[in-house]
Amino acid sequence: xxxxxxxxQLLRKYAAAxxxxxxxxxxxxxxxxxxxxxxxxxxxxxxxxLSTLLRGMDKADRSGSASIYIAGARLIGCLDVAGADxxxxxxxxxxYIEDAPDFTxxxxxxxxxxxxx
Numbered sequence: 001x002x003x004x005x006x007x008x009q010l011l012r013k014y015a016a017a018x019x020x021x022x023x024x025x026x027x028x029x030x031x032x033x034x035x036x037x038x039x040x041x042x043x044x045x046x047x048x049x050l051s052t053l054l055r056g057m058d059k060a061d062r063s064g065s066a067s068i069y070i071a072g073a074r075l076i077g078c079l080d081v082a083g084a085d086x087x088x089x090x091x092x093x094x095x096y097i098e099d100a101p102d103f104t105x106x107x108x109x110x111x112x113x114x115x116x117x
Contacts, residue, residue, distance in 0.1 A: 015068045024072030033117040036096020039074040047077035
């Protein structure tokens with residue numbers, strides 16, 4: 001696995017527990033999605049890390065949790081799960097997604113992208 005930043009470490013922990021990782025600040029001007037490209041590093045999650053969790057390839061994650069919930073994150077890179085069998089549900093809420101995800105020819109449980117850019 002990659003060297004994880006703090007947000008990614010939290011994502012791994014929260015995903016294992018089936019809990020939502022909420023990186024929002026509760027200050028509306030700082031949580032405005034259209035300004036997500038400028039959100040600080042503390043809100044960044046690399047798409048490769050999320051993809052690894054979705055594909056069940058994180059050897060440290062033995063939770064079997066069925067869902068990954070993220071709010072207020074800046075997702076960098078392409079979330080590529082093309083051709084994968086994704087057994088976990090994904091919910092992204094108020095997230096800034098830098099590159100279009102690739103779910104081509106994948107089988108997924110469910111995907112909810114809500115109020116995201």
